[in-house]
Amino acid sequence: MRVSVIGTGYLGSVHAAGMAELGYSVVGIDPDADKIAALSAGSAPIFEPGLDELLMRHLRSGSLRFSSDVEDAAGADVHFVCVGTPQLSDGLGADLTDIHAAIDSLAPLLDRPSLVVGKSTVPVGTAHQLSDKLARRAPAGADAELAWNPEFLREGRAIEDTLRPDRLVFGVNSERAEKILRELYGTAIAGGTPVVVTDLATSELVKVSANAFLATKISFINAIAEVAEVSGADITSLADALGYDDRIGRKFLNAGVGFGGGCLPKDLRAFMARAGELGVADALTLLGEVDAINLRQRERVVELAQRLAGGSMIGRRVAVLGAAFKPHSDDVRDSPALTIAGQLHLQGADVAVFDPQAMEKARVIYPTLEYADSVVDACTGAHVVLLLTEWPEFRELDPAELGDVVAARVVVDGRNCLDGNAWRAAGWTYRGLGRR
Amino acid sequence: MRISVIGTGYLGAVHAVGMAELGHTVVGVDVDETKVAALSRGEAPFYEPGLDELLRKHVGTERLRYTTDMAEIEGCDVHFICVGTPQRRDGLGADLTHVDRAVDALAPHLNGSCVVVGKSTVPVGTARRLADRLAKLVSSSADVDLAWNPEFLREGFAVSDTLYPDRLVLGVSTQRAEERLREVYARAIEATTPVVVTDLATAELVKVSANAFLATKISFINAISEICEVAGADVTQLADAIGHDERIGRKFLNAGLGFGGGCLPKDIRAFMARAGELGASHALSFLGEVDAINVRRRERVAEIARELAGGHLIGRRIAVLGAAFKPESDDVRDSPALNVAGRLQLQGAHVAVYDPKAMENARAVFPTLEYAPAAVDACRGADVVLHLTEWREFRELDPRELADVVAARNVVDGRNCLDAAGWRAAGWTYRGLGRP
Ligand SMILES: NC(=O)c1ccc[n+]([C@@H]2O[C@H](COP(=O)([O-])OP(=O)(O)OC[C@H]3O[C@@H](n4cnc5c(N)ncnc54)[C@H](O)[C@@H]3O)[C@@H](O)[C@H]2O)c1
Ligand SMILES: NC(=O)c1ccc[n+]([C@@H]2O[C@H](COP(=O)([O-])OP(=O)(O)OC[C@H]3O[C@@H](n4cnc5c(N)ncnc54)[C@H](O)[C@@H]3O)[C@@H](O)[C@H]2O)c1
Numbered sequence: 001m002r003v004s005v006i007g008t009g010y011l012g013s014v015h016a017a018g019m020a021e022l023g024y025s026v027v028g029i030d031p032d033a034d035k036i037a038a039l040s041a042g043s044a045p046i047f048e049p050g051l052d053e054l055l056m057r058h059l060r061s062g063s064l065r066f067s068s069d070v071e072d073a074a075g076a077d078v079h080f081v082c083v084g085t086p087q088l089s090d091g092l093g094a095d096l097t098d099i100h101a102a103i104d105s106l107a108p109l110l111d112r113p114s115l116v117v118g119k120s121t122v123p124v125g126t127a128h129q130l131s132d133k134l135a136r137r138a139p140a141g142a143d144a145e146l147a148w149n150p151e152f153l154r155e156g157r158a159i160e161d162t163l164r165p166d167r168l169v170f171g172v173n174s175e176r177a178e179k180i181l182r183e184l185y186g187t188a189i190a191g192g193t194p195v196v197v198t199d200l201a202t203s204e205l206v207k208v209s210a211n212a213f214l215a216t217k218i219s220f221i222n223a224i225a226e227v228a229e230v231s232g233a234d235i236t237s238l239a240d241a242l243g244y245d246d247r248i249g250r251k252f253l254n255a256g257v258g259f260g261g262g263c264l265p266k267d268l269r270a271f272m273a274r275a276g277e278l279g280v281a282d283a284l285t286l287l288g289e290v291d292a293i294n295l296r297q298r299e300r301v302v303e304l305a306q307r308l309a310g311g312s313m314i315g316r317r318v319a320v321l322g323a324a325f326k327p328h329s330d331d332v333r334d335s336p337a338l339t340i341a342g343q344l345h346l347q348g349a350d351v352a353v354f355d356p357q358a359m360e361k362a363r364v365i366y367p368t369l370e371y372a373d374s375v376v377d378a379c380t381g382a383h384v385v386l387l388l389t390e391w392p393e394f395r396e397l398d399p400a401e402l403g404d405v406v407a408a409r410v411v412v413d414g415r416n417c418l419d420g421n422a423w424r425a426a427g428w429t430y431r432g433l434g435r436r
Numbered sequence: 437m438r439i440s441v442i443g444t445g446y447l448g449a450v451h452a453v454g455m456a457e458l459g460h461t462v463v464g465v466d467v468d469e470t471k472v473a474a475l476s477r478g479e480a481p482f483y484e485p486g487l488d489e490l491l492r493k494h495v496g497t498e499r500l501r502y503t504t505d506m507a508e509i510e511g512c513d514v515h516f517i518c519v520g521t522p523q524r525r526d527g528l529g530a531d532l533t534h535v536d537r538a539v540d541a542l543a544p545h546l547n548g549s550c551v552v553v554g555k556s557t558v559p560v561g562t563a564r565r566l567a568d569r570l571a572k573l574v575s576s577s578a579d580v581d582l583a584w585n586p587e588f589l590r591e592g593f594a595v596s597d598t599l600y601p602d603r604l605v606l607g608v609s610t611q612r613a614e615e616r617l618r619e620v621y622a623r624a625i626e627a628t629t630p631v632v633v634t635d636l637a638t639a640e641l642v643k644v645s646a647n648a649f650l651a652t653k654i655s656f657i658n659a660i661s662e663i664c665e666v667a668g669a670d671v672t673q674l675a676d677a678i679g680h681d682e683r684i685g686r687k688f689l690n691a692g693l694g695f696g697g698g699c700l701p702k703d704i705r706a707f708m709a710r711a712g713e714l715g716a717s718h719a720l721s722f723l724g725e726v727d728a729i730n731v732r733r734r735e736r737v738a739e740i741a742r743e744l745a746g747g748h749l750i751g752r753r754i755a756v757l758g759a760a761f762k763p764e765s766d767d768v769r770d771s772p773a774l775n776v777a778g779r780l781q782l783q784g785a786h787v788a789v790y791d792p793k794a795m796e797n798a799r800a801v802f803p804t805l806e807y808a809p810a811a812v813d814a815c816r817g818a819d820v821v822l823h824l825t826e827w828r829e830f831r832e833l834d835p836r837e838l839a840d841v842v843a844a845r846n847v848v849d850g851r852n853c854l855d856a857a858g859w860r861a862a863g864w865t866y867r868g869l870g871r872p
Contacts, residue, residue, distance in 0.1 A: 124667040152681065169677045196680075213656060216656055217684075223720060226716050227560070233634075244602055245602060246602065247687040249684075249685050279666065280663060286656070286729060
């Protein structure tokens with residue numbers, strides 16, 4: 001089968017490489033010429049473990065190529081749409097400009113039976129609209145069909161998630177579309193991945209609901225951490241105790257500075273906006289609380305740093321460990337680490353940031369922060385050290401060694417992942433969130 | 437070990453006989469004479485699968501007795517407090533008078549070395565306060581300390597949850613309390629039940645947080661089902677799809693009429709009230725949304741019933757299948773089924789209720805509803821049939837047979853568990869929640 005992937009950002013570049021790995025002949029399309037040049041040279045414009053190797057292998061074998069000309073997608077049997085759907089710059093809803101543009105450019109090329117498969121995260125109802133548009137504009141008419149197959153990959157494990165997903169959701173209008181998708185994902189399905197076949201609207205909602213639930217779970221435990229803090233309880237053992245209940249589960253119950261990234265925050269807001277358009281805004285006011293709890297965690301860390309620095313940030317040096325919104329990623333979109341760093345900087349602190357992978361991307365959006373070459377550099381002379389992204393190498397830091405370079409041994413563990421006792425034993429003032 | 441159980445309601449009656457089954461010598465104490473008389477005859481004062489058998493096995497042996505005389509607890513090694521902590525009449529907080537009275541009544545009878553163990557669900561900080569109260573009241577000859585061991589049993593599975601809990605949470609301030617409790621639960625611990633040992637405050641918070649999470653999960657999917665309704669999506673397929681994500685899990689994702697009973701609603705309200713007292717009300721304002729979503733489902737079901745009845749309810753006959761707040765229970769405290777039945781009656785409908793186990797309890801709280809001896813009788817002449825508690829026998833109803841007795845074939849499946857296709861095939865207008 002010949003496959004095209006329209007939009008080769010985080011999702012699309014991995015998806016294109018993954019489809020090649022599964023044995024298909026793949027072309028990745030993106031108007032961003034720099035991105036295409038990098039991908040064609042086998043170097044991903046993003047950090048994703050294993051991606052470069054995969055790209056290299058399939059570029060060499062000839063089963064994978066990239067192009068900035070959408071005409072090169074003509075002739076494929078299946079077209080995956082993976083373009084971005086960011087938050088509108090002037091509202092909470094999703095900006096669907098790119099996805100409409102992608103369909104507009106693709107439709108005239110569809111002169112034979114083909115399947116267009118949406119993977120981007122979209123507000124419910126979008127697929128139905130796009131499907132009408134496709135039928136009107138494609139020369140093949142109704143034979144150019146639309147399906148929705150939302151993507152659940154996690155950055156940092158994107159390749160594994162693409163090749164062996166935990167579930168496949170097919171939103172389809174016909175048996176033909178289902179059959180093609182089952183064939184495409186034959187390897188995963190044979191390997192036991194469950195498939196949920198449903199309509200377009202349900203498949204769109206599955207994706208935003210899953211993200212909304214994960215966001216809710218994170219904000220839930222962070223809200224409880226706020227109560228734990230004022231009642232002298234310990235959120236870590238509380239989460240362990242909750243997690244044994246299999247209706248709850250321990251995963252995503254780590255209290256800390258909360259979620260960020262290019263998906264959860266924007267998806268949450270787009271979901272609320274869409275509910276409003278559908279006349280049921282009330283249904284999702286819960287998610288407004290989830291969003292508020294999440295943003296409040298960032299403020300709490302800023303306040304905590306202020307208090308520990310003696311009240312005023314002016315002239316204080318702060319080391320921020322972490323810039324990516326989560327470890328094993330260089331994605332800094334809506335990163336809690338960077339928003340905290342930015343706020344402390346605005347309050348007069350001298351902020352030095354270190355991240356193992358995300359320095360370059362961080363520098364682009366927060367050029368006025370200082371970027372250090374190593375953890376030790378960032379911490380040298382610091383009055384407060386903030387751990388804000390739980391990279392394994394930060395967990396393994398030796399508090400005694402670090403104690404020698406800082407100006408004051410004060411650490412805020414924004415991810416509750418350090419061994420509080422060990423840091424205290426090395427003379428540090430250790431503060432977690434919701435932890436004694 | 438010699439054990440006393442103070443308060444023998446749902447929790448205490450099961451806990452007492454469970455402790456006897458584990459080989460301990462148990463005395464159960466309650467102020468309610470009728471309850472104690474029933475238990476002493478080996479009869480459970482409420483319906484709980486397996487409880488009668490276990491009572492018959494142990495009552496009358498030297499292992500287990502029930503009494504109203506507090507003096508009989510003298511000499512026990514461990515005293516479990518299992519009295520009620522209902523919602524206050526004048527607010528959202530928990531009414532702690534029973535717990536306080538139980539402690540006051542217990543204290544004079546304590547001597548030697550013993551541990552008082554709270555099992556009731558209480559606001560964080562209560563245990564600390566009770567420990568001080570106890571210290572003031574007990575005689576100098578007694579060596580007492582207080583622990584908190586919240587209970588996670590589910591009505592309907594109470595016996596097996598007591599004998600084989602999924603986790604044990606021990607909130608202790610001394611080694612001795614921990615050792616005693618480990619001895620009490622030795623059998624479960626050997627059988628690999630995980631134990632979380634923590635402080636009093638964390639133990640108290642674990643229980644209310646677990647209930648808050650479960651309530652949040654239920655309201656989450658119910659909020660999504662509101663969106664599904666307007667977007668034409670199917671919440672049951674959606675739940676299957678997001679449930680495959682192990683960070684979410686399929687359990688407690690059944691959209692429907694929502695939660696009720698003697699625990700979840702009062703516990704989340706008491707939790708909010710307590711957060712307010714601690715100055716952290718903002719942390720839990722999301723639970724207000726959870727509560728509101730839940731109550732809104734009751735309104736919605738009443739609304740669908742009214743729609744199906746032709747726009748008004750005056751003089752319409754409505755059959756309500758289910759009165760207990762959940763199946764395998766006769767508990768009608770804050771029951772969604774009865775709440776809906778009551779609403780419809782207040783709007784002029786003639787409502788006939790049937791429940792396999794909860795008729796008597798229902799009649800006590802809603803005496804003006806009609807109670808039918810069987811599902812068929814409740815449905816006779818009905819304009820709308822509402823399925824509101826998912827007892828197995830309701831799922832097994834034959835829609836063709838029932839069709840012959842109703843006035844109009846309208847069914848509202850408030851638990852989304854009837855076979856919609858089967859009912860429709862038999863000529864019914866079937867309405868679920870959040871599904872087409
Ligand atoms: N990143 C993730 O972890 C993830 C996971 C699941 C779903 N998603 C969803 O996938 C979608 C893409 O997310 P992303 O993180 O890859 O975003 P991204 O911004 O990294 O990538 C989007 C790409 O689409 C390209 N593009 C824009 N307009 C185009 C057009 N008309 N034709 C072709 N290409 C075009 C852009 O140049 C960009 O390279 C979003 O809807 C997102 O919510 C992302
Ligand atoms: N029912 C459940 O499924 C469940 C599960 C976990 C926790 N809990 C918690 O356990 C506690 C008890 O709940 P329940 O459902 O068993 O309530 P319940 O109302 O059925 O039982 C409480 C019992 O305590 C007795 N009592 C009141 N004051 C007393 C006193 N001073 N001395 C002795 N007995 C006294 C009452 O007569 C009654 O029999 C509550 O805090 C509840 O939140 C209940």
